[in-house]
Amino acid sequence: MKLRFAPSPTGLLHVGNARLALANWLVARRHGGTFLLRLDDTDRERSKPEFAAAIEEDLRWLGLDWDETLRQSDRFDRYAAAAERLKEAGRLYPCFESEEELRAKRERRLREGRPPVYDREALKMTREQYERALANGKTPYWRFLLSSRSVAWRDLVLGDRQVKLQAISDPVLIRADGTPLYTFASVVDDLETGVTHVVRGEDHVTNTGIQLDLYEALGGDAAALQFAHLPLLTDAEGGPLSKRLGSVSLRQFRRDGIEPAALAGYLAALGTSRDPRPAMPRDLVAEFDLSQVSRSPARFDTQQLLALNRRALHQAPFEAVRHRLPEGADERFWIAVRGNLDLLSEARDWWEVVHGAIVPPAQEGEGEFLRAALDTLPPEPWDEATWSAWTEALKARTGRKGRALFRPLRLALTGEEHGPDLKTLMPLIGRERAAQRLRIAATAS
Numbered sequence: 003m004k005l006r007f008a009p010s011p012t013g014l015l016h017v018g019n020a021r022l023a024l025a026n027w028l029v030a031r032r033h034g035g036t037f038l039l040r041l042d043d044t045d046r047e048r049s050k051p052e053f054a055a056a057i058e059e060d061l062r063w064l065g066l067d068w069d070e071t072l073r074q075s076d077r078f079d080r081y082a083a084a085a086e087r088l089k090e091a092g093r094l095y096p097c098f099e100s101e102e103e104l105r106a107k108r109e110r111r112l113r114e115g116r117p118p119v120y121d122r123e124a125l126k127m128t129r130e131q132y133e134r135a136l137a138n139g140k141t142p143y144w145r146f147l148l149s150s151r152s153v154a155w156r157d158l159v160l161g162d163r164q165v166k167l168q169a170i171s172d173p174v175l176i177r178a179d180g181t182p183l184y185t186f187a188s189v190v191d192d193l194e195t196g197v198t199h200v201v202r203g204e205d206h207v208t209n210t211g212i213q214l215d216l217y218e219a220l221g222g223d224a225a226a227l228q229f230a231h232l233p234l235l236t237d238a239e240g241g242p243l244s245k246r247l248g249s250v251s252l253r254q255f256r257r258d259g260i261e262p263a264a265l266a267g268y269l270a271a272l273g274t275s276r277d278p279r280p281a282m283p284r285d286l287v288a289e290f291d292l293s294q295v296s297r298s299p300a301r302f303d304t305q306q307l308l309a310l311n312r313r314a315l316h317q318a319p320f321e322a323v324r325h326r327l328p329e330g331a332d333e334r335f336w337i338a339v340r341g342n343l344d345l346l347s348e349a350r351d352w353w354e355v356v357h358g359a360i361v362p363p364a365q366e367g368e369g370e371f372l373r374a375a376l377d378t379l380p381p382e383p384w385d386e387a388t389w390s391a392w393t394e395a396l397k398a399r400t401g402r403k404g405r406a407l408f409r410p411l412r413l414a415l416t417g418e419e420h421g422p423d424l425k426t427l428m429p430l431i432g433r434e435r436a437a438q439r440l441r442i443a444a445t446a447s
Contacts, residue, residue, distance in 0.1 A: 003035030165211025259345030
């Protein structure tokens with residue numbers, strides 16, 4: 003078994019593509035297969051080395067590795083050789099029509115009530131007409147002559163699928179500048195590298211019919227190639243998942259503080275009946291099964307992802323995050339604050355609460371109570387029992403309890419309405435810092 007993930011390095015890795023990368027990797031690893039990373043970089047104008055590097059970096063961050071790497075830009079000689087075989091077989095033919103001419107043809111066919119497919123007019127071109135066009139400075143692009151049949155396959159996700167080739171325009175495989183297009187290069191690569199399973203988005207179903215016809219024209223056995231088309235992701239409201247401004251790129255999720263275990267666990271469960279759990283890909287292999295993926299579109303909900311991110315952080319051991327915590331943060335600090343984090347970046351705010359010089363807010367009418375809190379502040383050393391002893395003493399002295407007792411203290415000590423349990427946070431703040439904040443809060447109130 004051999005699978006491939008084939009991104010085009012023309013931008014940052016989108017979460018929809020990351021889902022496909024993960025699915026291919028999980029299937030390959032579960033069945034002891036090979037996972038190939040193929041960079042489809044034949045678009046010379048838009049493909050950038052920095053995007054290729056970013057894709058590899060983001061895949062590694064997600065927890066994926068690969069057994070082989072291939073760049074289509076290194077294989078133009080292989081595409082040229084395959085094109086010659088198709089020309090000799092009469093399956094690749096030259097065309098000279100401009101985009102304006104093709105548009106006019108499509109519009110005319112629509113007016114006549116016919117489907118707007120290419121009319122194969124170029125097939126009628128004589129050798130003399132072809133030579134004359136070349137002499138006049140024209141350069142042909144090349145179309146693949148589709149078979150007049152229907153192509154059917156048993157999709158591993160969508161079930162039985164069929165594409166009627168006679169209802170499709172013969173696809174352009176090679177541009178006038180000699181550059182192979184995706185459809186052509188992809189089939190040549192799949193055939194020559196021994197790919198056995200193609201897992202990709204549902205938007206490629208029609209492409210699959212074309213590519214199977216081309217696969218066979220190049221000498222491949224279509225029965226040896228299996229396909230799985232995953233329904234596309236939508237947003238939380240069921241609309242198209244926007245790619246604007248990179249808002250759903252892996253790079254942006256990383257910047258926002260999403261944990262790779264949260265994203266991997268979420269993407270692996272999307273479209274299945276399984277509840278997502280935060281886990282790195284290596285821990286998801288045994289439970290991933292393409293047969294469990296629904297044929298309906300899956301909704302990508304950032305709120306669900308954030309909830310999973312909270313779970314990932316709340317479970318994370320100190321050693322897993324220590325290199326991303328503020329300098330000086332130890333395991334006591336991490337255990338104290340992790341249960342209150344949505345994103346790891348928020349740990350820095352709590353580090354400032356524990357070790358910084360925050361200014362507590364004014365609390366109107368609480369001055370007397372806060373002075374009593376300062377008077378009863380226990381001497382050090384402090385431990386997790388200090389908070390309980392202090393608040394019991396305050397309760398006995400002031401008669402306060404519940405929110406009236408705890409809220410003014412939390413605001414004075416942390417500047418926040420909510421946060422980590424003060425029995426664990428208070429020893430980290432220390433008596434000197436706590437007393438100073440109580441004085442400031444009492445004076446301001």
